[in-house]
Amino acid sequence: MPLRLATWNINSVRLRIGLVAKLVDEHAPDVLCLQETKCADDHFPLNDIRKLGYAHVAIHGQKGYHGVATFSRFPFVTTAKERWADKDDARHLATTFAAGPLEGVTLHNFYVPAGGDEPDPTINPKFAHKLQFVRELHQWSERIAETDARIMVGDLNIAPDPSDVWSHKQLLRVVSHTPVETEGLDAMRLAGRWVDAVRAHVPHPEKLYSWWSYRAADWEASDRGRRLDHVWASEDVAARSTGVEILKAARGWDRPSDHVPVIVTFG
């Protein structure tokens, strides 16, 4: 029985709980990771989540900003809510499956800082913070490089390759696709022996996006997207991934998130 794992930057879980239900109704993920829930833990709509069939939940939120949540039809234990880049932001949640097809696998759910607009860490503290976060992800990846049975998903806020953006040239100085970010993410992936489970099924140079700006007059016509949302795995787990879907249609749902769900199936 395969397992379907979805990751989605929902941009407010309370505003879009109906879209979460729509995703579950139409695509039936067994495991669902959300980012940017923007909701303190005591206000999280957990009853709705349980009604959707997720008996196992882990939430790590804060009021108004950031926030990550992991739901599963299979049992897990929460193993970490780490502190990153010298801030108490709710940007990481680790869970380890106790049963089911991914028993023993640790799932890391991340929301990497966006980094502001100015791609210069000396004048933009938000960009400096993002780069520090990526450096810490690199160091963490090095520490766990020899371990198996791991997945990391989430909004990494970096589109690493030219085929992950609508225009490589026009985005080279735009935060999310600057060389210091894309090289930093590549170095982290190599240091951790991570496999990009999405690109394993849709190789470069096919264009692939998971985010389209709210500011476009017509997001679909202009199609100026970026692939900011990722599913990576250690080699043993990646070898079990059998397919991927990026739900572009979700960008056209009523009052959508600017990100769409990414679903990877594991056999």
Add this chain to the structure above:
DNA sequence: ATGGTCGCTAAGCGA
């Protein structure tokens, strides 16, 4: 050309 739109929480910030 240097915007444009969202969501939070109540004018401005973060994305």
